[in-house]
Amino acid sequence: MNNTGKPFKKFLLLWGGEFISAIGSGLTSFGLGVYVFQQTGRASAMALVTLLAFLPSLLLAPIAGVFADRYDRRLLMVIGDSFSVIGLVFILLCMLFGKTQLWQICVGVTISSIFTSLLEPAYKATITDLLTAEEYTRASGLAQIASNAKYLISPALAGFLLSISDIKLLIILDICTFFVTVTSTLVVRKGLISKKAESAMSFKKELKDGWITVSKNRGVLVLVITTSVMTFFMGFIQTLAMPMALAFTTSAMVGTLQTVVAMGMLVTSIVVGIIPIKKGYVKILSLALFLEGVFMAGFGFRENILLMSITGFLFFAMMPLANSSLDYLVRTNMDNAVQGRAWALIGVISQLGFVAAYAVSGVLADYVFTPLLVEEGPLANSIGKIIGIGSGRGTGLLIIIAGLLLSIAAVILYQLKSVKNLEKRGDLCTTK
Template identity: 55%
Template sequence: MSSAGFGRFLCIWAGEWISSIGSGLTAFALGVYVFQLTQTATSVALVTLCAFVPSILLSPLGGVFADRYDRRLMMIAGDLLSVLGLMFILVLMLQGDPSLWQICLGVTASSVFVSLLEPAYKATITDLLSPEQYARASGLVQLAGASKYLLSPVLAGLLLRFMDIKSILLIDISTFLVTVLTVMAVRKQLPAERSAITNQSWIKELIQGWETLVSARGVLLLTVLLSLVTFYIGFIQTLFTPLLLSFTDSQTLGNVISVSACGMLAGSLLIGLFSLTRHYVRWLALGLAAAGIFMTLVGVTPNLYVIAGSGFMFFAALPWINTSADVLIRSHIASSYQGRVWGLIGIISQLGYVAAYGCAGVLADHVFNPLLIEGGRLASTVGQVIGTGEGRGIGLMLVISGVLLVLAACILPALKSVRSLEQH
């Protein structure tokens, strides 16, 4: 593929990068707003769950649409329609303080339409680029996604000093328009031809996608294994806010999250510097092990410097995991099935996130935090190592999650079907 294809990808990527920053502003502001309103990690996790689950559960259907219809239009429609949920929350806030269920309804509506965007976006990358460009593009995609942790928390922390959450929502809504404009700017150069499958039912098309995924046994096994990984990663994403807010303020929270997320930038730059082109299974396993070790360190102590440093290293490991898995999967799926297969991979691999978002808050509030309060059952044992008091139960959850993530890294290289993906 010529450099022109990569240039078109960069244009679309830039729009998604700006949109990611806007989404991160809203996610941070809503997380702080809900926690201050309810003082429970469960409420924060519930909002996160509602913002995440619909786009995952509907991603297979979005993948069918991406293979059947114009992927350019799917990206535009997904961006524009997802704004409706944010506008719903904004209108309610202009009338007063919305309840928790109303916020959940708004973020759910927005997430429903994101399901049209993601499979089309990932499939378009394959349309535009050559296999040699996959790793480089994957690093950029991760960098854009990391902006919601890298830039957004600092920006949101600063903006919340001068404006309220309603203004944050307006900024986010405006960023979606930028994404739409970038897709429209290169629309004529993007491939529009789809395979002749429009006479089939979407269920049959979905079955074909599943058969394609199952036929690549290593890809399926890697996807299932990654669902276990995302379960533990989902813990740190959900619990980072209540963990830090238990002993610091929202501005410090934003600074620590941003410093931690700078690791994503560092990891992506290292991949580009060393030109990751082989040994993907090895790098995937090393990335998982590193992520597990530093997740454990995040939970060990309430020291802000240790948390920020360990968080930095945790995020630095993620590009190695994501890039390796992305290349191994993408290079084994035909372009005409990319939308459907990526939709299925999305729902399988990210079910771990759904499970984590659904149980993390409940486990923190009702199981682990009570164990490590003064006089709790583990206060005199585990508490002597990681401390006692508010938020230390969350720390214990992260320690356990990190250890299990390291175990997953040990299992991965032993799987023959996964190793065989290197022989493409």
């Protein structure tokens, strides 16, 4: 029984490296968001950068998943971390030699995203390598703190740094964090057996096996597809929260706001890490998603920092509950041998909603909803009297609508029998 302590300590070391890396990524993400919005004044420009920072990593995830099952998972993490710096260096050099154009930022974030694609499936599969089924939800809660440190710490820190310097400092700090991440990953790698390439099986066959692993379980497939619908709605607040806030306040205040609301995720993640969820996964998942939608609607309701802080805090507080439940339901219904490629495909399918949201949210906000709620706009004397008018109110209305639709989708999810059956099979797995 004492053997379980050492693997978890190794997980904590790996977790620490990812935590530092996420803070650095968050600094760059926040800084670029503010920089692009200040240069263009368009939510659609911010959404484009967000899309290009996300899409390559998502599309390459299935290939990265096969790599995670074929080769040394820790070595893949080192390669991904190291080479993702290339994109950041490109943006930094462009800024040092003149005013950076939007296309240059797009190229840089795309390059970085391509190499970052190696990280996620290898990291998730490594958790399974290290831990037992009983430790999954605890590890998931802690992993969410690390992966979301860009929301917890980075915004306020970035806002402060931008008040005394500029975005170049943020990018330099992000570049430096890779040394910590690579070192922690190499230390963990020492104690684990490296996987060797399986030349007997073709690359195409491994991708197909990953799809079969996901699709043969109807409950997993339905859950993942339903999740993609929900990520579509959540993608609106992720893309539009910053431009909505920047329409009436400063970047420093926006940074503080983002950190305050993300504290909700920290609080719940700590609770889940200490007191793991042990039953009622489907119910917790559905309820958490339903409340996320309600709080999203509240976030967009008014240009009021206090209201946005409270509803944003509660929105983030629901995320660890939803993510931990989803993680358990999927992880306990798949074989470990194919988890790398399976997680990669799950990531692609479930996060296609984010891609769609990033692609349309900025355009809808700038060219459809914003004109509706400016002074003398078509909805200024109706909905405008309730939620207010101004350059950011159309964006707020779009967030409200997306939140309400998310709540409706959560109710539908709870009614699906194939998803409820996953919990029964998962319980059998953990009691073996």
